[in-house]
Amino acid sequence: MFKKLITYTISALFVMSVFTSCSEFQKLLKSTDYELKYNKAVEYYNEKDYFRAQSLFTELLNIYKGTNKAEEIYFYYAYCYYGEQDYIMAGYYFKNYVLTYPNGIHKEECSYMAAYCYYLNSPIPSLDQAYTEKAIEELQLFINKYPSSERIKLCNEHIDKLRYKLETKSFNNAKLYYELGNYKAAIASLKSSLFEFPDSDYREDLLFLVLKSSYLLAENSIDKKKEERYKSALTEYHALVDEYPETQYKKEAERIFEASKKRINS
Numbered sequence: 001m002f003k004k005l006i007t008y009t010i011s012a013l014f015v016m017s018v019f020t021s022c023s024e025f026q027k028l029l030k031s032t033d034y035e036l037k038y039n040k041a042v043e044y045y046n047e048k049d050y051f052r053a054q055s056l057f058t059e060l061l062n063i064y065k066g067t068n069k070a071e072e073i074y075f076y077y078a079y080c081y082y083g084e085q086d087y088i089m090a091g092y093y094f095k096n097y098v099l100t101y102p103n104g105i106h107k108e109e110c111s112y113m114a115a116y117c118y119y120l121n122s123p124i125p126s127l128d129q130a131y132t133e134k135a136i137e138e139l140q141l142f143i144n145k146y147p148s149s150e151r152i153k154l155c156n157e158h159i160d161k162l163r164y165k166l167e168t169k170s171f172n173n174a175k176l177y178y179e180l181g182n183y184k185a186a187i188a189s190l191k192s193s194l195f196e197f198p199d200s201d202y203r204e205d206l207l208f209l210v211l212k213s214s215y216l217l218a219e220n221s222i223d224k225k226k227e228e229r230y231k232s233a234l235t236e237y238h239a240l241v242d243e244y245p246e247t248q249y250k251k252e253a254e255r256i257f258e259a260s261k262k263r264i265n266s
Contacts, residue, residue, distance in 0.1 A: 025052055034063050038073070045076055045083075054080035071097075075106045082113065091117030112151050115139045119158045125168040132162050164201065167193075171202040178209055183217035204240075208249040211236040215256045218263070230260040 041056035078093035094114035118135035170193040177186035218229030
């Protein structure tokens with residue numbers, strides 16, 4: 001009974017606290033004391049109550065438009081979206097801060113954050129990579145604009161992760177043609193991936209799949225095209241083992257090499 005009473009009392013106090021807090025916030029919204037509103041907005045922001053902070057900053061943006069205080073309000077406003085994990089809107093306002101205040105005290109930080117928001121919006125490799133490509137572009141622009149920034153290392157780390165994502169998508173797309181048995185398209189797509197990402201982490205896998213696709217294409221070709229395509233398989237074998245003498249695919253690569261030679265000489 002006593003425990004139930006304690007629980008009830010705590011719940012009641014919590015509800016009253018929430019109600020009082022909401023009531024105070026509604027009064028604040030109606031207030032014309034804009035200095036108070038600004039101070040409370042910053043207080044809410046520091047408490048990570050981004051919704052209330054943003055509600056106040058939205059009004060204050062119009063009230064202080066054209067004044068020195070507007071810049072700081074705009075800065076907080078962008079970070080409210082960031083705090084709410086709305087990276088599309090946060091990125092927009094960070095970028096707009098730079099355009100609106102080209103000499104602003106937060107210019108470098110907002111330039112970085114605008115690019116970083118694109119990074120955060122970059123999806124998994126299987127999805128469209130427009131945000132990934134845009135993030136790389138924006139991060140590179142930041143590096144070019146602020147070469148001495150302490151954020152350069154972070155930018156390069158982000159770019160490496162984003163490029164790996166593009167490499168992964170390119171590899172998976174090319175591999176899919178191979179898995180579907182469309183070996184001609186697989187060869188073209190695999191070679192395109194090698195050309196686009198010459199330092200790809202998937203390079204060895206790509207070279208091996210080109211070899212295997214070339215061999216299987218020859219195996220499934222009409223007689224008059226077989227010899228030429230088996231010779232292509234031999235060329236791809238050398239491309240693989242010249243670059244990776246101890247390739248993880250060595251056993252299968254040698255089997256394909258010997259089989260291709262045998263077919264040519266038969």
